[in-house]
Amino acid sequence: MGEIFYVNCPGCEEQKGPITTHPGTVGIHCSCGITATVDIDAQEIDEWWTREN
Template identity: 75%
Template sequence: MTEIFYVECPGCAESKGPITTHAGTLGIHCSCGVSARVDIEAQEISDWWER
C-alpha cells in the first residue's frame, strides 16, 4: 500500500507534499529559495541548501 506524507521546508517551515512512498529519494524546491533532498524511507529531509 502506498503511504502519503508531508515534510516541512527547513527554510520557512511550509508543509511540502503530498509525497508518496517509493524506494529512494526525491528533491523539493521551495519558493523561499531552499532546495532539499527527501529521504522517502525515513520520511524526512536528508540534505538541504539555499539556491
C-alpha cells in the same frame, strides 16, 4: 499505491507534499529558495541547501 507523507521546508517551515513513497530519489524546491532531498524511509528532510539565483 505507496504511503503519502509531508515534510516541512527547513528554510520557511512551509509544509511540502503530498509526497508518495516509491523507489527513487525525491526532492523538493520551495519558493523560499530552499532545495532539499527527502529520506523516504525516515519521511524527513535528508540534505538541504539554499539555491543561488
